[in-house]
Amino acid sequence: MILSPAPTDIADGDVSLGAVVALLQDARRKVAAAQADEIRLLARAHAIASEQTARVPSSEGREREMPARSIAAEIAAALRRPDRGMQNRMHDAAGLVSGFAATVAALHAGAIEVGHVRAIHDAGAGITDPESRARFEQAALAVAERETVGRAKPIVAVLAARIHPVPLAERHVQAAAQRRVWVRDLDEGMAELVALLPAELAHGIRDRLTQHARALVAATRERAADVAVARACPDDESGGASLVPDTIATDSRTTDQIRADVLTDLLLTAQATSPAQTGALPPGAAIRARVQVVIPAATLCGAGDEPAELVGFGPISPAIARRIAAGTEIWDRVFVSPTTGIVEQVDRYRPTPAQRRLLDSRDEHCRFPGCRRAARDCDLDHTVDAARGGPTALANLANLCPRHHRLKHATAWSVQQLPHGVLIWTSPTGRVHPDVPRRAVEFDARSADPPPF
Template identity: 40%
Template structure:
């Protein structure tokens, strides 16, 4: 804005009428959003309270109470077009806010603080003992009133640590017991691998990866026997060089070009090499005549890929079921490591069902169901089929047949919910499932859209490939 001298004083231009109207509308929108957030939180908490009340009324405890929460979350998720896991998390959060932090909720209602403040107080307060929770909440409100949510986290964490009844050392021992590794799938065939570790271990791992990365980078400087190779040797010894670093020095002597990877890329590549190619130091069989029992463990990934892609005729991505897309080069490298391919035969027109008299489906039926379902068949759930259980839609004990169209993959969460709550499911043909909620709403779960489509090449019929891996000039025998 420009300054104008009015009556001997410097003033600022007043907002134009259109700006004033827009600001007024924005203020109204903020009021509506605030009221909606408050109403949604109360409604979600009421859902959770009603579910727990029904469980207590029926004399249920423990697992049955959780089943009631799962059931009502699934019902609400259908209304909101969200996943039931997310809805149950929101219900738990709403009950925590209203039941455990009533003063914080009241401050939110009065608009002394914002929703971001409330979420942050609940998150930081999760580690605060119940005995000092009220004191923490009162002090936290004062902290939140002074600044925006993104700037008060540190102050809230300091407050929580000061009020905690245990020492930091005691709390650290508890936290170490909860160390874990998780993967979060992203886009463009990439994922984030996140490890929750003691800080000293995490910092040491990063430092170690950095030293190893620098050794690899130094070792692969172009030329033989020069300063690059010698520098790498010295750096490797200083960092505790291992076989991987020695092989890098050998590469330098062979005259390979300089390594152009960034340090971030090097750290990521080395971490993958160590995890996939190494063995745990606690493996009692490591160092004998093989990598050891634990070191021989290999990861499993369920991939749906077209034969054309495996043959190298196109570069279409494959699908890692339950995760995301995988590039063609990676899939082709994985395929070359497969020692045997199994064929799946099914009528391409009527999809003739397979049935047996025993409780457990045959291996062929399991493979067919894996291809058909791809993931858990509860509406909205995308847990990969390899992480699910095969469920009889009509219970086997109640006369249900072990038949392709009476079987479907369900994750443990939704399998147990089907068994212990009033959710009902039936198959209406073609592998399509129809779910009915306790309140009578119906949800149709169609057969997943196939990630690949197989066609017959009449011009060059496939030859018998034998029992080994797929030949390079024809599709693998599925």
Template identity: 40%
Template sequence: MRWAQAQQAKVLHRMETVFRDDLFQDIGREDPGLTFSLAAEEAAAILRLPTNTAKMLMSDAGQLCSTHTATLAGLEAGTLSYGHVQTVLDQSQNVPEAELAGFEQDQLAVAAAGQTPSQFRVKARRMREKTYPETISVRHKTAFEQRRVCLAPDEDGMSWLSALLPAARAQLIYTQLTTAARGEQAAGDPRRVDELRADILADLLDGGERDGREGADTVADAAAESVDRGASSTQGGAVNAGSESATGGREARARAEILVLITAETLFGADEQPAELHGYGPISPETARRLARQAAHWTAVERHPGTDEILRIGRRRKVPAGLQRWLRARDGTCRFPGCRTNAVISELDHTKPWSHGGTTDHDNLEHLCRRHHMFKTRGFWKARQHSPGIIEWTSPGGRTYRTDPHLSLAPSLTSRQANRGNSPAPRQPENQVDPIGLTASGIADPPEYEGDPPPF
């Protein structure tokens, strides 16, 4: 297995070299970072890995095949695990070039003494700090520039909200949360310290007041500031809540928007099917109904009850308000292969450019994050939308990849779109349910689309 990891590193480094020196030779001289990103995107698509994981592997491969050949040899021989390799590479950052080979050998000698990856990580870090203490300020500045907040979905209606912060500041925040939690317990609050820390943090960030309720209720009510909702099989809605909370004791909250897909039956309590929180996944019907209580706007969506395919959608006069709202629900994320950037923070792109005659309609639009939008606009990656919502990508290396939408579109809508103008609408198959009863012409010929500029 370790030998295979070494071969993968060699292939990834060769791939980066081909992209830089052969496919994009001119760009590589001007912007080597761009050619590295293009090579990593291709590797991510081939290996079916997240882009950042592929970038990390390709960056590691570049170092192993250039400045850390001894570490690569140890991995290939099986004397090192990939965990050991990553520690060697991490601790070698900013080491003077003339001393790098000697420092690498010192680390490998420690790793060879039967150390597990976690044990070796501690020893290698101590060795680094003792040998090159003057580099700590440089490394801290580099690490400080990587500070960020991350959201990672978890199971059972929960998500992890984490932040990479300077160590002293993070410790201070945690200590303050713990002190506040202990104070609540001393005042008689029955919640555990872990629960209280989480609830206090959420209350401080969303502007609410702690009132002793369960953390799940507090978070759900906070999210209900604004909801954008669709319904399956009958009408549902998109929601924009007002800036003031329903409870008079709380201060006004900033307006925000989230998307929730919920059936009308679940909304009104006729069944207990899970709803869908955009960017997360299934949530409990109780949470969805709680979010609905502060809803201010609805967008109607019709879906086939047997297949969950979208048949037709409610429209607003302006394209950004109606079509974009539906496209966010359809796409879910950036439509580039493997990208998980939420559609809410992505950009709408015309698959066939507007300047080349592309229409502003659902079958010629998709969400792309800023980086992948740039890749497509500059022609590095090419996209075609043969069927509504189904994107076929062609990479710089000539490979093709297909991405499917988060929600599928029923074929009947495509056939209706083909019958524009005064042509009679095709007969609907007996197994195709039409609970709302919108006419085909009302769906196929939306006059508000054709007179508006692109939505970006």
């Protein structure tokens, strides 16, 4: 295969960064338009298969499957793709074109990406009522056109849960009945242990594994430092560190590896261990899982059934949210504006902790465009540096992960904070990227005018 050289205007060393970004944006729009065309063509192929199937005189299932199989095989051979997967793609494309036409049109216009299309389709496919689905699609597109795929996905899921005519509690009962654990064998003597669980349990399990892993990593670093001191000062009378086994001091496992080992230890021995039982983590250490659940007040007191939200995942049923709330000692009461959806106040006790609680509730994650690192793992950054007179006030604080905190201070990126926590980021080439608190994005989408059809 002969590859064509890059166009002169792109390959030219004199092309500015701003021009490169503009060309990339144009290229992305063209890719999105091509992906929308592919969806429409696959949908048309599905329609042709349906027309041919309707002409098959036999009622035998295998014979009636042949038109779709044949067409999928022809397309797959031309595109060098598996034909079984191609038949599924034809089916999904038909569902998109018939049920989410506005979403496909937005993809063709370059307003969203194909990942947004999948998120909208996955969340809204279960909404069979045409009017409810149209309201959901309009609200979901309002989010998708403003947010990255990663950020949009949980918001779209919440929108679908709230608009769906069947209560989430009923749908959750049916889904929870499918919970199971299975093993998928892999190569090289490995296998995957997979569990299908309610979301709040799955996220809680992973968080507990992460806490155990961090405790082991911290212990490893501390013991390694003790061993280094003991070796440097062998005659130090206080050098009990010389008795520390080298097994933990030289533990080189990654965090992912430690998570996997802790999972195995907890399931098989009921406690997490270090590589050689050196006491890095005391047996039965009280590490509890942490999940953040947002519960509407009416739902909490039982006066309403609006879905709650497991932050980072999406909607959970009111009954599960109330059960979690009943068992926790940590409460943050969040007051939200009825006109904008922005978090305005959190119960106050001491100023600094209250600011942290409010900002964590408002931001939920790092506020650099597209970043989803949880607020609890972020720094509270002064938008206007404190060294330059910026106040330690809610209107001048936002959560930034360490990576983007450093980016703000060490590069030409700049940020301005507007009312209601809206951040306006400006790139080194002058492009403006607004970042709106997630709940404001969701509120705007839900309050959008209904579609004119």
